[in-house]
Amino acid sequence: MGSCCSSNGGGREGVGGVGSVGDDIEAAEAVDRFLRSRGDFQSCSLVELSLSASNLRNRDLLSESDPMAVIYTKRRDGSLEEISRTEVVLNSLNPTWILKPTITYQFEIMQPLVFQVYDVDTDFRDIPVKSFKLDEQQFLGEASCNLSEIVGRSSRSLTLNLHDRDHSQADGKELGEITIYAEETFASRTIMEIVFRCSGLENKEIFSKSDPFLLISRTAENGARIPIGKTEAVKNNLDPTWKPITLSLRQVGSKENPLTIECFDFNSNGKHDLIGKTVKSLFDLEKLHDSQQGENLFMPSVEASGHHNRVLKSQIFVERYSESSRKTFLDYLAGGYELSFMVAVDFTASNGNPRLPDSLHYIDPMGRPNAYHRAIKEVGEVLEFYDIDKRFPAWGFGARPIDGPVSHCFNLNGSTSHSEVEGVQGVISAYFSALYNVSLAGPTLFGPVINIASALAGQAQSLGQQKYFVLLIITDGVVTDLQETIDAIVRASDLPLSILIVGVGGADFKEMEILDADKGVRLQSSAGRIASRDIVQFVPMADLERGEISAVHSLLAELPSQFLSYVGMREVSSSSNF
Numbered sequence: 350m351g352s353c354c355s356s357n358g359g360g361r362e363g364v365g366g367v368g369s370v371g372d373d374i375e376a377a378e379a380v381d382r383f384l385r386s387r388g389d390f391q392s393c394s395l396v397e398l399s400l401s402a403s404n405l406r407n408r409d410l411l412s413e414s415d416p417m418a419v420i421y422t423k424r425r426d427g428s429l430e431e432i433s434r435t436e437v438v439l440n441s442l443n444p445t446w447i448l449k450p451t452i453t454y455q456f457e458i459m460q461p462l463v464f465q466v467y468d469v470d471t472d473f474r475d476i477p478v479k480s481f482k483l484d485e486q487q488f489l490g491e492a493s494c495n496l497s498e499i500v501g502r503s504s505r506s507l508t509l510n511l512h513d514r515d516h517s518q519a520d521g522k523e524l525g526e527i528t529i530y531a532e533e534t535f536a537s538r539t540i541m542e543i544v545f546r547c548s549g550l551e552n553k554e555i556f557s558k559s560d561p562f563l564l565i566s567r568t569a570e571n572g573a574r575i576p577i578g579k580t581e582a583v584k585n586n587l588d589p590t591w592k593p594i595t596l597s598l599r600q601v602g603s604k605e606n607p608l609t610i611e612c613f614d615f616n617s618n619g620k621h622d623l624i625g626k627t628v629k630s631l632f633d634l635e636k637l638h639d640s641q642q643g644e645n646l647f648m649p650s651v652e653a654s655g656h657h658n659r660v661l662k663s664q665i666f667v668e669r670y671s672e673s674s675r676k677t678f679l680d681y682l683a684g685g686y687e688l689s690f691m692v693a694v695d696f697t698a699s700n701g702n703p704r705l706p707d708s709l710h711y712i713d714p715m716g717r718p719n720a721y722h723r724a725i726k727e728v729g730e731v732l733e734f735y736d737i738d739k740r741f742p743a744w745g746f747g748a749r750p751i752d753g754p755v756s757h758c759f760n761l762n763g764s765t766s767h768s769e770v771e772g773v774q775g776v777i778s779a780y781f782s783a784l785y786n787v788s789l790a791g792p793t794l795f796g797p798v799i800n801i802a803s804a805l806a807g808q809a810q811s812l813g814q815q816k817y818f819v820l821l822i823i824t825d826g827v828v829t830d831l832q833e834t835i836d837a838i839v840r841a842s843d844l845p846l847s848i849l850i851v852g853v854g855g856a857d858f859k860e861m862e863i864l865d866a867d868k869g870v871r872l873q874s875s876a877g878r879i880a881s882r883d884i885v886q887f888v889p890m891a892d893l894e895r896g897e898i899s900a901v902h903s904l905l906a907e908l909p910s911q912f913l914s915y916v917g918m919r920e921v922s923s924s925s926n927f
Contacts, residue, residue, distance in 0.1 A: 351691075351742040351768045351805045353758035353797070393455040394537040394679055395599060396500060400435060401445040402466060402511075404525040408487045413440045414468040416489060417478060418527070420450050423461040423493070432462075434478045437469045442525070451534065452496065456678065457905035459731060460496035464527055466511060488514070490524035497734040499531045503685050506530040533679050539598040541631060544669035545580065546590035547612060548643065549662050553622045558585045559614040561624060565594070566609045567601055574609055577601065582615035590668065596631075604631040610665065612646060623648070625661050638670035678909040681916060686815040688735035688908075691805070692776050693798040694721055694761065695824040696748030696783070697791040700854070703784045709825050709854050710784055720853035720890045722777060724823045728849060729773035731905055732819055742768040742805065743776045744798050748787035755790045758797040792829035795822060799837040799848065806844040817845040817912050823890075825854040828861075835872050838864065842872075842880040843918075847911045849904055853890040861887040882914045883907075 400418050408414050417437045421429040433450030454460070467486040469478075490511030499507045511524040545563055553559045562582040566574040577600040583589035601608065607628050613621035625646025629637070637644060643664030650658050701708030709720055718726065733739055743761035750759055760768040761779040763786060770779045802820040809816040828834055838848065850865070852858040864872070865887040872880040888904040 351801060352764070352766055353744050353756070353760055353768065353801055393453050393599075394677060395451055395534040396454045396496075396531045396537075396679070397449040397451050397534060398499075399446075399449050399530040399532065400464070400527065401443075401530075402525055402527045403443045405442040405444070405466065405511075406468075406489050406524055407442055408468040408489065413442050414487075414489065415439050415471070415474070416441065416444045417467050417469050417481075417486075418446055419465045419467065419483065420452075421463040421465070422452075423463055429463055434481075436478060437474065439474075454496055454500055454531075454679070456497075456909050457731065457902045461493060462496055463491060463493045464509070464529065465491040466525075466527065490527075492527050494529070495734060496531070497731070499529055500679050501682055501687075501735045503683055505532065505679075505683055533677060534599075536598040538674045538677055538680075540673060540675050541596045541598070541601075542593045542669070542671045542673070543596065543634060543667060544591065544593050545610075546588070546666045546668050547646075548588050548664050548666070550587040550589070550612065550624050551661065551663060552587060553614040553624060558587050559622075559624060560584045561586065561589050561612050562615055562621075563591060563594070564611045564613060565596065566611070567606060568609070577608075593669065601631060604635075606630055608634075612663075612665070625663050627665060634667050635670050638667035641666075678913060681815075681912070682735070684815070686817060686912075686916075687737050688732055688912075689741075689805075689809075689816050689818045690729060690732045690736050691742045691744075691802055691818060691820045692725060692729070692761070693744045693746060693758075693802075693820060693822045694725075694780055694783075695793060695822075695826065695853075696745045696787055696789050697793050697826060698747075698789040699791065699793075699826045699856075700789060703789070710789075712781060712784065721780060721823050724821070724851040724853070724890060725776050725780065726773060728821050728851070728905065729776060733773050739772045740769040741772070741776055742802075743770050743779050744768055744801070745780075745783055745787065746795075746798050747789070747791050747793055748783075749790045750787050757794045758801055759787075793824060793826045794830045794833070795824075795828055796830045796833040796837050798822065799834065799841060802848075803837065803841045803844055803846060806841070806846040810845055817847070817915065819847050819849065819908065821849045821851065823851045823853060825852070826856050827858075828864075831860055831863075832875055834864065836874045836876075838885060839872050839874040839878055839880045842882050842884050845915055846884060847908055848885045849908075850885065850887040851890050851904070852887065858887070858889055881918065882911065884911055886911075 398420065402416060405414055405416055415437050418435045420432045422432055423429055432452060435446035435448045438444035438446060466489040467483060468489055469481065469486050491514060492509035492511050494507060494509060499505060506528060508526050508528045510526055547561065550559060550561055560582045563580045564576060565578040566576045569575050578594050578596050580591035580594050583591060607630055609626060609628050611626040612624040614624055615621055625648060627644055627646050629644065643666045646661045646663045646665060647658040648661060700710050703710040703712065705711060711719055713719070745759050745761050746757045748759070749755045761783050762768065762770050763782065770776050802818060806818045850861055852861055864885045871883060886904055886907045
């Protein structure tokens with residue numbers, strides 16, 4: 350399946366851009382784009398971990414062990430940072446701990462966890478667990494996993510064998526087992542949908558009226574303001590009513606937390622003029638809606654002036670306020686959805702001779718990974734835990750296989766019948782092998798690999814499979830078939846598919862930024878069709894090579910929202926058919 354050798358199936362946006370297509374863009378997409386531009390976008394949820402253990406070692410003579418679990422996260426340097434401790438369960442080799450530590454789940458990063466179990470000495474029973482010195486307790490065993498291994502399962506639970514710190518007992522059976530269950534908190538599911546309007550806004554324009562939009566921020570513990578939502582810009586209007594804006598309780602923290610609501614006049618140069626602001630909690634906004642009264646905006650005073658804020662005649666109203674619970678990304682995973690990882694590698698001649706050190710495909714005898722190797726590993730190690738069978742289609746393009754014509758989609762494993770390889774390491778091994786079995790050629794065409802990936806996604810969709818496909822394209826050059834690529838992406842926007850593009854080398858990647866619709870204008874095909882949603886995310890590998898973890902994050906962070914936009918689109922389509 351998915352073999353390249355088989356036949357192919359073949360008004361104004363608020364912040365981030367202007368265009369006739371912008372009026373049709375969902376408010377949620379506009380929020381995500383703006384937060385990403387500020388570096389504040391995070392696809393995270395709060396999850397509670399429930400722990401239990403079985404068949405623990407008994408380290409007490411006259412009774413059974415008194416176990417306590419300690420949860421750590423492992424830093425990039427391998428050191429451990431303690432997250433939480435459970436309570437002590439007395440006299441039990443099969444404890445179920447009541448205390449549920451909370452951890453922030455972030456889809457786009459690896460979150461390695463370590464669980465250690467101790468038998469607490471009776472002398473410490475009346476002391477708070479946080480005060481225990483662990484080296485004074487008897488070690489019963491430890492286990493480790495990635496958080497995504499737990500939340501990516503439909504059961505949301507994972508049972509691990511406990512072992513000694515030195516892993517000397519590899520099977521761990523004599524030390525017992527620990528089971529971790531993850532459950533998303535209520536706040537991650539609770540959302541508020543709010544419709545705002547303003548009246549009598551001050552005009553910031555000379556030859557027309559202002560184009561106002563709202564930006565909503567919460568205040569962090571250090572006093573910094575963190576944007577959590579925004580509306581679209583309403584063109585040429587001093588009495589605007591905006592489309593509904595959706596906030597999650599997780600973003601806000603609690604309904605009592607103050608939110609800063611700022612009204613700006615949109616400017617295409619990005620320097621938006623403040624029209625007025627107010628500070629209200631969700632409780633306050635709900636009261637405003639119930640009373641149907643307005644709240645006057647104000648202009649903040651200059652701190653050094655000593656003057657009070659200037660209250661304006663402009664008012665803000667809450668036309669609609671509703672609170673509900675909705676399915677999250679993790680809910681769909683628990684319902685059986687999985688992410689299917691696919692890879693396409695650029696083998697065009699512009700990469701340089703793989704046998705020379707200046708080639709982007711150079712295999713360093715010292716083992717240092719090249720840019721392609723790094724991209725596969727960085728992205729693949731995050732996504733592989735969401736793919737049940739871990740069999741990944743892998744293709745190459747822009748090369749001439751031995752004794753054959755140039756191919757713009759060939760199976761990386763050399764097979765003529767199937768493209769799948771085992772795991773991320775299988776992709777890397779197939780990539781290295783292909784370097785010795787093809788001649789780099791060209792040109793750079795994305796269309797064929799996107800079409801074959803779309804065929805796989807379309808087949809899964811027609812069979813009703815709960816699969817969402819993620820295609821990683823790694824390339825060094827300018828796309829030759831730009832319009833054909835756009836056409837393929839527009840067709841794929843109806844399918845369970847997202848496309849991640851990593852640009853390696855020093856080429857001009859402006860065309861990649863066109864494919865990535867983060868500036869607010871969706872792609873349009875040669876036939877005039879508009880993409881139903883944004884499915885492309887691009888990042889230059891130069892950011893990764895500078896050690897900027899955020900670049901990897903930004904490449905992956907959009908996936909949950911793209912996934913939710915797809916399932917939401919499908920559910921709306923299904924309900925409209927009844």
